[in-house]
Amino acid sequence: MFPDRILLASIHDVSPRFESEVERLLDVLRPHVGERLAMLVVPNHWGDAPIRPGSPFASRLRGWADAGIEIFLHGYFHRDQASHTNAADRLRASFMTAREGEFLGLSRGDAAARIAEGRALLEGVIGRRVDGFVAPAWLYSSGAREALTDCAMPIAEDHLRVWSPVTGEQLASGPVITWASRTQLRLASSLAAAAALRHAPLKVLRVGVHPPDSRHPALLRSIEKTVRGAAAKRRPGRYSDLLAAA
Numbered sequence: 457m458f459p460d461r462i463l464l465a466s467i468h469d470v471s472p473r474f475e476s477e478v479e480r481l482l483d484v485l486r487p488h489v490g491e492r493l494a495m496l497v498v499p500n501h502w503g504d505a506p507i508r509p510g511s512p513f514a515s516r517l518r519g520w521a522d523a524g525i526e527i528f529l530h531g532y533f534h535r536d537q538a539s540h541t542n543a544a545d546r547l548r549a550s551f552m553t554a555r556e557g558e559f560l561g562l563s564r565g566d567a568a569a570r571i572a573e574g575r576a577l578l579e580g581v582i583g584r585r586v587d588g589f590v591a592p593a594w595l596y597s598s599g600a601r602e603a604l605t606d607c608a609m610p611i612a613e614d615h616l617r618v619w620s621p622v623t624g625e626q627l628a629s630g631p632v633i634t635w636a637s638r639t640q641l642r643l644a645s646s647l648a649a650a651a652a653l654r655h656a657p658l659k660v661l662r663v664g665v666h667p668p669d670s671r672h673p674a675l676l677r678s679i680e681k682t683v684r685g686a687a688a689k690r691r692p693g694r695y696s697d698l699l700a701a702a
């Protein structure tokens with residue numbers, strides 16, 4: 457046991473669209489981390505799965521937040537609807553993420569407006585402040601990063617680090633362990649990466665799971681093994697612990 461080492465587990469793409477998948481992922485994570493996990497919530501996934509205040513899903517979200525689960529705003533629509541002017545960004549957005557990089561093409565002003573709208577919705581539903589923001593596919597334009605500072609968002613992360621947009625301070629570094637199931641090749645390589653990374657001597661080990669992971673038994677087994685192994689050696693924590701320690 458390394459008590460100074462932390463495990464941060466998160467469920468991405470929490471939305472009424474994936475309610476049963478999220479439940480399944482919770483069943484896998486909870487025996488090892490309890491309520492010490494983060495949910496990355498999408499206010500209106502692809503523009504046709506809105507979280508409506510007063511709906512059964514909204515009460516459920518409120519219940520998770522009340523139980524101590526951290527709530528992060530995760531884009532607004534999740535899908536990238538901007539047209540990228542930069543060829544490299546365009547390539548990254550379409551091939552690497554199947555056009556899920558909503559915040560890769562946004563200006564500072566547009567990103568700030570979208571963050572403010574999503575934040576107001578989620579905070580109305582959970583009855584407290586959101587704990588942070590994570591851009592879909594961990595992809596940020598420089599304007600999006602500046603907008604997080606403008607909005608005084610407490611915590612943000614990308615694939616390689618966690619930082620405080622308020623102070624600019626880096627709070628943790630090291631790749632997130634995550635799984636992919638879009639193709640057999642990606643699925644196989646994500647299993648191999650998880651098996652290698654779960655033993656990495658990182659101070660903060662981040663594990664991020666997605667709703668489609670719950671449809672693949674091999675992925676669920678890998679997730680369970682990774683989280684069980686990490687929780688045996690590390691303290692399951694919350695992102696806000698990083699601020700307290702900073």
Ligand SMILES: [Zn+2]
Nearest residue numbers: 468469592593
């Ligand atoms: Zn996502």
